[in-house]
Amino acid sequence: MGLISNPGDADHSTWPPGKGRQRSASSPPQLFPRYLPFLGVLTGIGTGFGAYNMAMAVMSPCPLMQGHWSGEAFIVASWVLFNGCLSYVKVMLGVTLRDHSRSALLWCGAVVQLGSLFGALLMFPLVNVWRLFSSADFCSLQCSA
Numbered sequence: 001m002g003l004i005s006n007p008g009d010a011d012h013s014t015w016p017p018g019k020g021r022q023r024s025a026s027s028p029p030q031l032f033p034r035y036l037p038f039l040g041v042l043t044g045i046g047t048g049f050g051a052y053n054m055a056m057a058v059m060s061p062c063p064l065m066q067g068h069w070s071g072e073a074f075i076v077a078s079w080v081l082f083n084g085c086l087s088y089v090k091v092m093l094g095v096t097l098r099d100h101s102r103s104a105l106l107w108c109g110a111v112v113q114l115g116s117l118f119g120a121l122l123m124f125p126l127v128n129v130w131r132l133f134s135s136a137d138f139c140s141l142q143c144s145a
Helices: 007-014 036-058 069-100 102-129
Strands: none
């Protein structure tokens, strides 16, 4: 009954063969498959939620379904699913690369940090130098219903 009630425990206790119940504290539970086509589909789904989030940010301060409970619930769910999908993909790619070699995991971390640097170097001048993004004037704001 213990293995049925805790699928994560069942996974770690049966694979890999011969290792018994040794469990790594850093390995996430294998609730979903780790093969690349699934991760590709999950990346596409997460990117779709990210595109919706970006579209709502562009439409701010008057996004779709503003003031309706379903609009508020959908944007919160969209952010949770966006972060959940892409975080799971990133973790599973890290686990896969760790299984392949330690240097592959190191290079993966370096590329992630370079991506963060690129994003910061791109956004800083857009926001602080050219002031492409600015706050709306809430006193004269008229959102259509």
